[in-house]
Amino acid sequence: MSISIRSINKTFGAYKALEDVSLEVPDGSLTALLGPSGSGKTTLLRIVAGLEFADDGPGKILFHGQDVGGVPAGKRGVGFVFQHYALFRHMTVAENIAFGLSVLPGKDKPGKKEIADRVKELLGLVKLEGLEKRRPHELSGGQRQRVALARALAIRPKVLLLDEPFGALDAQVRKDLRRWLRQFHDEIGLTTLFVTHDQEEALELSDEVVVMRNARVEQVGEPQEVYDRPRSPFVYEFLGNVNKLKESEGKARYLRPHEIEVVFAAEFDPRTDVMGKVLHLFSAGPVATLSLKLSDGQFVEVELSRKALDEMALDKGDEVAVRLTEG
Amino acid sequence: MGFTVLYLSLIIIIPLAALFIKAAGLGPAEWWEILTSRRVLAAAKLTFGASAAAATVSMIFGLLVTWVLVRYEFPGRRILDAMVDLPFALPTAVAGITLTQMYAPNGWIGQHLEKVGVQAAYNPIGVFIALTFIGFPFVVRTLQPVMEDLGKEIEEAAATLGAGRWTVFRRVLLPMFVPALVTGFALAFARAIGEYGSVIFISGNLPFKTEILPLLIVAQLEQFKYEAAAVIAAGMLIVSFLMLLIINLLQRRLDWQHR
Numbered sequence: 001m002s003i004s005i006r007s008i009n010k011t012f013g014a015y016k017a018l019e020d021v022s023l024e025v026p027d028g029s030l031t032a033l034l035g036p037s038g039s040g041k042t043t044l045l046r047i048v049a050g051l052e053f054a055d056d057g058p059g060k061i062l063f064h065g066q067d068v069g070g071v072p073a074g075k076r077g078v079g080f081v082f083q084h085y086a087l088f089r090h091m092t093v094a095e096n097i098a099f100g101l102s103v104l105p106g107k108d109k110p111g112k113k114e115i116a117d118r119v120k121e122l123l124g125l126v127k128l129e130g131l132e133k134r135r136p137h138e139l140s141g142g143q144r145q146r147v148a149l150a151r152a153l154a155i156r157p158k159v160l161l162l163d164e165p166f167g168a169l170d171a172q173v174r175k176d177l178r179r180w181l182r183q184f185h186d187e188i189g190l191t192t193l194f195v196t197h198d199q200e201e202a203l204e205l206s207d208e209v210v211v212m213r214n215a216r217v218e219q220v221g222e223p224q225e226v227y228d229r230p231r232s233p234f235v236y237e238f239l240g241n242v243n244k245l246k247e248s249e250g251k252a253r254y255l256r257p258h259e260i261e262v263v264f265a266a267e268f269d270p271r272t273d274v275m276g277k278v279l280h281l282f283s284a285g286p287v288a289t290l291s292l293k294l295s296d297g298q299f300v301e302v303e304l305s306r307k308a309l310d311e312m313a314l315d316k317g318d319e320v321a322v323r324l325t326e327g
Numbered sequence: 328m329g330f331t332v333l334y335l336s337l338i339i340i341i342p343l344a345a346l347f348i349k350a351a352g353l354g355p356a357e358w359w360e361i362l363t364s365r366r367v368l369a370a371a372k373l374t375f376g377a378s379a380a381a382a383t384v385s386m387i388f389g390l391l392v393t394w395v396l397v398r399y400e401f402p403g404r405r406i407l408d409a410m411v412d413l414p415f416a417l418p419t420a421v422a423g424i425t426l427t428q429m430y431a432p433n434g435w436i437g438q439h440l441e442k443v444g445v446q447a448a449y450n451p452i453g454v455f456i457a458l459t460f461i462g463f464p465f466v467v468r469t470l471q472p473v474m475e476d477l478g479k480e481i482e483e484a485a486a487t488l489g490a491g492r493w494t495v496f497r498r499v500l501l502p503m504f505v506p507a508l509v510t511g512f513a514l515a516f517a518r519a520i521g522e523y524g525s526v527i528f529i530s531g532n533l534p535f536k537t538e539i540l541p542l543l544i545v546a547q548l549e550q551f552k553y554e555a556a557a558v559i560a561a562g563m564l565i566v567s568f569l570m571l572l573i574i575n576l577l578q579r580r581l582d583w584q585h586r
Contacts, residue, residue: 051483074489086480090502100488103498148484155488 001158001191002027003048004062009055010043017043018054019215025159025193025208027064030185032202033195035212036238041195042163044212048193049161050076063158079152079190083164085144087136093147094119094132100155122150125184142173153190162194166201178205199239203227211235230254243300245324253324257303261323262290264312268321276300276322278314290314292322343564350557361558366534367543373451374540375566378519381458385515386508388459389466396467397474411468414461419524426457427528449531454539457525462515469511473504505581513574520567 003025010018018040025031033041046052048061050073061068068076088096097119101110110118123129126146136144145165152160165181166174182205185192196202202209203223211218211226211234219231230236236254237244243260245253268275276292279299283289288309290302300322314320350358361367396408414422430437430447440447447453477500485495523541530537540563547556 049487051487073483073487074491076487078487080484080487082480082484084478084480086478086484088481088485088499088503099485099490099498103485103488103490103494151484151488 001064003159003191003193004060004065005044005048006060006062007057008044008047008059008061009057010040010047010052011055016215018047021215021217023210023217023220025191027191028189029207030182030192030205031194031208031210032206033193033210033212034197034199034202034238035218036197038214039212040215041197041210041212045161045163045193045195048159049073049078049080051080077155077158079149079155079157079160081145081148081152081160081162081165083167085136085148085168087144087147087151089136091135092132093123093128093134093136093139096136096147097122097150097154099151118154122154125153125188126150127180140173141169142177145169145177158191160190160192162192164195164197166196166198174201181205203239211238213238241301245298245300255300255324257289257301260300260302262292262302262304262308262312262314263321263323265319265321269323273321273323276320278316278318278320281309281314281316283309292320294322346557346564347561349554350561352554353558357554358558358562361555362562366538367540367559367562369535370538370540370543371563371566373454373537374520374563375570377451377454377458377539378462378516378522381455381462381519382512382516384455384459385462385466386512389463389470389511390504390508392463393467393470393474397471411464414464419461419522420528422460423457423525423528426453426460426525430456430529448529449533449537451530451537453529453531454526454537457529458519458522461522461525462519465514465518466508466511469514470504470507473507477503506578509574509578509581513571513578516574517567517571520563 003023005021005023005025008018008021010016021040021044023044033044035041043052047054050068050071054061054069059069063076073080088099091099094116098115101115101118104110119132123132126149128143128146128150131139131143131147136147139147166177169177178201194206203226206223208220209223209226210220213234219226219235221229226235227239230239233244233252233254236242241257243255243257245255247253262276263273265275275295278290279293280291281288283306286306287303288306290304290309292300292302294300302322312320353361392411396404396411427434427448429435430440430453432438432441432446432448434448437447445452447456481499481503482495485499490498521541523539523545526539527542530539530542532538532542540559544556544559544563547553547559
């Protein structure tokens with residue numbers, strides 16, 4: 001189900017959390033709300049969920065064209081996964097997952113057998129078979145995360161909302177879960193909106209990235225597009241490493257570390273190159289990183305393949321020609 | 328380890344043992360006679376009954392007060408929060424005299440109660456009021472950290488899953504509070520059983536009617552009946568211990584972390 005967010009404003013006292021935010025989330029997509037803390041991304045997610053309400057005004061939230069502005073969270077049909085999972089500590093894994101079904105009013109409430117079957121199915125879906133009887137405190141972070149996901153999915157939500165889904169996990173688990181979630185999304189095809197402050201996560205995982213800053217949407221696009229064609233210096237800097245080179249008249253030029261070439265000093269071409277000196281090199285892994293000081297005093301970071309580095313046999317203190325080709 | 332044992336011995340075990348040794352000065356027949364005398368039974372009924380009732384009420388009101396203290400921001404909240412501890416700090420005799428003044432037939436509250444035909448002071452109700460007063464902070468202080476720890480996310484999670492407010496309270500919040508509530512109940516109950524100072528003024532100490540066990544013990548001591556006092560104390564101790572043991576076992580069963 002598609003989500004349309006139209007001119008939403010939200011203030012907390014004197015603080016503006018969202019300012020005229022509009023956004024279209026297409027049906028079945030996996031969309032990332034990316035931004036630094038305080039950019040309003042979590043507030044936006046909570047407004048979509050119905051946990052927070054937008055300021056009065058022309059602002060609207062539509063699910064599949066239908067205004068849900070006045071619909072309370074419990075009736076919106078959203079699955080919400082909280083940053084710290086918010087599992088019910090006194091219930092078993094199975095009871096947690098079944099909660100949404102067990103609180104349905106009498107006539108809609110499925111029978112015991114039906115609930116048990118659904119729990120089983122969901123546990124299979126999130127790969128936690130056999131853990132029905134455990135309690136949340138007996139699970140690892142990654143497992144809790146998946147229980148929270150299964151619990152949210154039990155009510156067959158029309159959209160899935162995830163608040164910093166990997167924020168509380170350590171690096172390795174994070175990577176695994178990220179890959180798993182992408183696969184999972186492709187299997188079930190549920191419209192999913194997730195909040196993150198990690199650009200790598202947003203770029204790797206999503207179909208579409210919404211970059212937010214200071215209560216506004218800065219840019220929306222496919223990961224490749226926002227990475228390659230950032231619309232503002234902020235987006236450029238926020239999405240990964242970037243070299244900011246000052247040019248004349250206060251203008252700046254942005255170059256990603258992999259967009260800069262390094263060649264032997266003998267091949268210096270005055271039209272494109274600047275001379276530079278190697279300050280530091282780091283080459284653990286397939287990609288090597290060089291820190292260079294340019295002849296005009298500016299510093300740049302360059303990424304090149306390990307192979308290229310070995311071929312040039314560079315060392316600290318070497319003079320090289322730095323080719324600023326892109327842009 | 329050695330230090331713990333020494334400490335426990337000096338502070339708890341040796342005095343309790345001395346009590347039982349003293350009580351052993353009388354034979355089983357005399358024990359039975361003292362413990363089943365009408366006066367002791369009446370006092371025991373009042374002490375344990377009023378304590379249980381007061382602890383129950385403390386538990387319910389403690390839950391409400393703690394909820395308000397933790398969840399709502401209002402002027403004077405910190406002062407109210409500090410005031411909860413006053414029954415801990417106030418000399419119990421002061422509390423007793425104040426309560427008596429208030430609830431006596433001509434007191435602030437007592438005169439209004441009188442009009443509707445309720446006499447609070449010098450009645451079992453007075454005992455119950457005094458015990459509620461001193462038991463209440465135990466519930467608030469055991470529950471408060473649990474509630475503060477909870478956060479709003481749990482409730483929001485339940486709400487997004489379709490649970491109404493009452494369902495959230497009954498199925499999500501209350502079960503999380505139960506272990507702390509039972510602990511608070513046990514503490515308030517234990518304290519109430521042994522309470523002396525605040526009760527003796529408001530109760531009026533009428534034998535068979537408003538006399539509590541600790542007062543009966545003091546009465547025995549005043550008549551130099553040390554063995555009889557020790558027997559009553561030992562009996563009280565055994566009953567209290569059994570009750571607290573049962574509450575503790577119950578609490579373990581309820582506590583999700585120990586299951």
